[in-house]
Every structure is written in C-alpha cells, then in structure tokens.
Amino acid sequence: AQRVTQPEKLLSVFKGAPVELKCNYSYSGSPELFWYVQYSRQRLQLLLRHISRESIKGFTADLNKGETSFHLKKPFAQEEDSAMYYCALSAQGQAGTALIFGKGTTLSVSS
C-alpha cells in the first residue's frame, strides 16, 4: 500500500538551529516526492519536489530510495519557517495522479 509517514507531529527548534523534518514512504513503483507547506492563515503550497533537486528558502530534501526517505533539511532555521509541513507522494494511477499526504509536522521556530 502507498503510505507516507511523518513521525513527528511537532518539532520545536531555536532560531539558527538546524532543522530536519522526517518523511518515510512506502510505494512499490518509482515515486515522486514533494514537500508542501502551510503558513498561518495561508493556503497549502508547494515548497519543493525531489525531481527538481532545488533549494527553496534554504530547504533541501534528498530522496533516499534505499531508506525510502525524503527528509527536509535546513541548516539554520528562521522564525518565518514556522509552519505546517506535509510530505506527499505522487502515486501514478492508470492515468493522472493523486497525492498521498503524510499527516504533517508543525515546525515551531522560536528566538
């Protein structure tokens, strides 16, 4: 079965500390993985996707197929990073796709 697991409901760090939001997945095919973010009172929006291999707002995520993980990292957290983060997997159906989301991790960055 396709599944995305985010083991931490809440992650609290101090400003300037490194951040790692964990995501593990279960998928029999070749996955496409994403991180979505929801800031307070804003819509859910794409942060980054593994296929782009990009760094957005200082965040990076590497797909590790051996460990079936796609952890989100940032070397120095900022207060504006406080938000809800969702890891998502794109499961290819017969045609079209669906996003399978983890339950999310709330990141709280304090000064």
Next chain:
Amino acid sequence: KAGVTQTPRYLIKTRGQQVTLSCSPISGHRSVSWYQQTPGQGLQFLFEYFSETQRNKGNFPGRFSGRQFSNSRSEMNVSTLELGDSALYLCASSKTGQSSSYEQYFGPGTRLTVT
C-alpha cells in the same frame, strides 16, 4: 493571475442532507483534484478530474461524487451526510496532472460542518 477559488467557504448541514461544493481552477489548468482534511486522518485524496473525466479516485464511499465542466470548473457532491463528513474540503488545480509537471495549486477550502 487569480488563484483557485472555492465556494462556499463555510457550510453547515444536517445529517442526511446532501451538499455541493464548487471549485474554480486557475485559468488554463485542466486538472482538478479534491481532498478531505480532518484532524484525525489528515489530507486524503478524494478524486481527480481532467477534461471532464474522472481520472483517479481515492478510497471514499460512493456518497462522494464529483464532476467537471467544459470550462474546467468542478463540483463535488456528498449525499446522505454523516457526522464524520465534517471536514475541510480542499480543491487543487494543475496544468495537466501528469506527474512530471505535477505542481498542484490549492484553494482556501470549504469548511463543512455536519450536525
């Protein structure tokens, strides 16, 4: 350009009633997906429409249905409402829905409360 819009934003219904929610995608986007968000289950995929055809369906009962119009606007319908249907319903649009360019843009959601 204008983002994804959903109407209504809030809705209160009684058990047994039915409800229709509407979603207008970003101009030029042909794929519309629907998700249910609850505190217990998180975000769960309901279905996806592309060019007026349902392309993908999540694991929800037949009481949940949808459709897409020729202008890509989409509606979802829930019949015989149950208390457990209380949730935030999110709509998302994307250009094609093919995974290689699969960025979904989300609407603000419709908050449905069933009493």
